[in-house]
Amino acid sequence: MSAMTVDRWLALSTGVGGVLYVWSKVQDYIPASLRLYLTTSTTKIASYFSPYLEITISEQGIERFQRSEFFITVEAYLSEACARRARKLKAELGKDSKNLQVSVDDYEEVTDEFSGTTLWWYASKKQSSARSLINLYPGQDESRFYRVVFHRRDRDLIVNSYLPFVLGEGRAVAIKNRQRRLFTNNASSSWNSYQPKSVWSHVPFEHPATFDTLAMEPEQKKAIVDDLKAFKESKEYYGKVGKAWKRGYLLYGPPGTGKSTMIAAMANYLDYDVYDLELTAVKNNTELRKLFIETTGKSIIVIEDIDCSIDLTGKRLKGKKASADKESDDEKSKLPGELEKDEATKVTLSGLLNFIDGLWSSCGGERIIIFTTNHKEKLDPALIRRGRMDKHIEMSYCRFGGFEVLAKNYLDVVVEHEMFSEIRQLLEETDMSPADVAENLMPMSEKKRDPGECFRGLIEALKKAKEDAAAAKAKGEEAEAEIGKEKDTKEDAAAAKAKGEEAEAEIGKEKDTEKEKTSD
Numbered sequence: 098m099s100a101m102t103v104d105r106w107l108a109l110s111t112g113v114g115g116v117l118y119v120w121s122k123v124q125d126y127i128p129a130s131l132r133l134y135l136t137t138s139t140t141k142i143a144s145y146f147s148p149y150l151e152i153t154i155s156e157q158g159i160e161r162f163q164r165s166e167f168f169i170t171v172e173a174y175l176s177e178a179c180a181r182r183a184r185k186l187k188a189e190l191g192k193d194s195k196n197l198q199v200s201v202d203d204y205e206e207v208t209d210e211f212s213g214t215t216l217w218w219y220a221s222k223k224q225s226s227a228r229s230l231i232n233l234y235p236g237q238d239e240s241r242f243y244r245v246v247f248h249r250r251d252r253d254l255i256v257n258s259y260l261p262f263v264l265g266e267g268r269a270v271a272i273k274n275r276q277r278r279l280f281t282n283n284a285s286s287s288w289n290s291y292q293p294k295s296v297w298s299h300v301p302f303e304h305p306a307t308f309d310t311l312a313m314e315p316e317q318k319k320a321i322v323d324d325l326k327a328f329k330e331s332k333e334y335y336g337k338v339g340k341a342w343k344r345g346y347l348l349y350g351p352p353g354t355g356k357s358t359m360i361a362a363m364a365n366y367l368d369y370d371v372y373d374l375e376l377t378a379v380k381n382n383t384e385l386r387k388l389f390i391e392t393t394g395k396s397i398i399v400i401e402d403i404d405c406s407i408d409l410t411g412k413r414l415k416g417k418k419a420s421a422d423k424e425s426d427d428e429k430s431k432l433p434g435e436l437e438k439d440e441a442t443k444v445t446l447s448g449l450l451n452f453i454d455g456l457w458s459s460c461g462g463e464r465i466i467i468f469t470t471n472h473k474e475k476l477d478p479a480l481i482r483r484g485r486m487d488k489h490i491e492m493s494y495c496r497f498g499g500f501e502v503l504a505k506n507y508l509d510v511v512v513e514h515e516m517f518s519e520i521r522q523l524l525e526e527t528d529m530s531p532a533d534v535a536e537n538l539m540p541m542s543e544k545k546r547d548p549g550e551c552f553r554g555l556i557e558a559l560k561k562a563k564e565d566a567a568a569a570k571a572k573g574e575e576a577e578a579e580i581g582k583e584k585d586t587k588e589d590a591a592a593a594k595a596k597g598e599e600a601e602a603e604i605g606k607e608k609d610t611e612k613e614k615t616s617d
């Protein structure tokens with residue numbers, strides 16, 4: 098902003114922000130030619146004598162109508178580090194969120210300290226140089242900026258140490274304050290080539306699940322949290338060994354055992370976005386690739402019920418049942434036309450494997466991919482081998498450790514209850530999902546939230562589930578015995594038949610011998 102140097106000397110005594118404000122108002126009444134003359138000449142004179150330097154960070158990004166990343170980062174840094182010292186602040190609603198974001202207002206000055214040096218920051222606006230005659234985009238002809246003023250002697254310190262420090266801190270604040278998002282893929286018919294991000298829609302991610310509220314045996318839970326923590330802190334390690342900074346988890350187990358809840362707890366723990374990929378809405382591998390390329394770092398990409406989303410049998414290989422690795426090999430031997438036709442019409446297992454193995458490594462790191470399934474045995478071993486799905490997590494029926502978490506969450510019961518030993522015993526003998534256990538601990542009426550009553554209800558439900566399971570088992574055994582009996586009868590009949598045939602043959606033989614004797 099050209100007006101700045103006029104203000105510099107005044108600024109140091111009265112405050113840069115106030116002077117800037119006055120100047121911004123006054124300059125509207127000065128003819129443009131005089132204004133230009135005043136500002137350029139005072140700039141030259143002042144910069145000659147001034148012991149101060151300034152660096153400007155403009156809001157305008159490289160792309161038109163895009164905000165500069167550095168500007169956003171500085172804004173985040175100042176709102177966290179310096180806003181407390183500012184007298185004029187502005188509050189805005191954060192993007193997509195209900196959170197208030199407070200930052201330093203325009204024309205307001207704040208000071209900062211770094212390595213014993215004082216610097217002055219202020220925010221302001223300038224007229225965009227490319228002002229259009231017809232303003233198609235109201236507000237776009239003004240561009241905001243931050244400017245930092247410091248002493249000449251500190252030049253190297255500011256450029257080499259302070260600004261990188263602001264960048265790092267600002268990024269961390271921006272990540273902490275950002276509204277996390279839950280993305281779902283749009284049908285390709287609604288994709289817009291002018292807006293690459295249109296392949297995904299998003300809503301704020303506000304799932305309340307955490308590892309504290311997740312019902313699971315404590316040791317298993319700890320192992321998962323440790324694994325995630327190690328992943329999050331391993332950026333340098335992944336770089337050192339030359340691997341993409343990604344990790345795959347397979348969550349498997351019966352319905353209602355908390356697979357989706359676990360994903361939400363992971364996202365909350367890591368502070369990541371979630372991309373919920375509905376594979377059945379993806380037409381082919383090209384679309385799949387585009388979707389992956391449009392995901393951002395610090396995210397979890399989820400494909401739920403993977404066994405229901407894609408043909409995992411490899412049957413399309415001319416009727417052969419092949420493993421996915423074999424499929425990849427066979428792809429090579431296919432005629433190009435044949436391959437293209439397949440690729441163009443469906444998402445293939447090899448397309449998915451390509452993504453997991455390589456494609457996303459070109460999109461930067463810090464991504465987690467999670468598959469969920471109720472039937473691990475149906476999945477092709479190549480899809481879930483280590484390296485692709487690094488950790489297989491079994492989400493199982495509720496045992497006592499998980500129950501204790503639910504009793505605390507739903508009923509605030511944290512000490513041993515007299516009915517616990519019976520519940521423990523029943524949970525060991527009966528398979529009930531955490532969803533069903535939770536259902537019994539959540540009475541509809543607030544007044545009825547008596548733990549004893551809820552536990553009694555749970556005991557009844559567990560006993561019934563146990564009886565049902567025993568009855569089903571007995572029925573199964575009966576059916577098996579019936580089959581066995583039928584089998585026995587068939588075997589007996591076959592043996593009798595064989596014996597009869599043997600006896601017949603014997604008689605036949607005897608007859609022949611007699612005939613031979615009479616003919617002799």
Ligand SMILES: Nc1ncnc2c1ncn2[C@@H]1O[C@H](COP(=O)(O)OP(=O)(O)OP(=O)(O)O)[C@@H](O)[C@H]1O
Nearest residue numbers: 310311312351352353354355356357358531532535
């Ligand atoms: N381990 C758990 N800890 C806490 N709550 C759970 C757990 N498992 C299930 N629940 C409760 O049951 C509900 C259903 O669980 P969730 O959707 O996570 O199960 P799921 O394994 O993903 O099921 P599905 O295989 O049918 O998708 C959740 O909203 C949650 O309230």
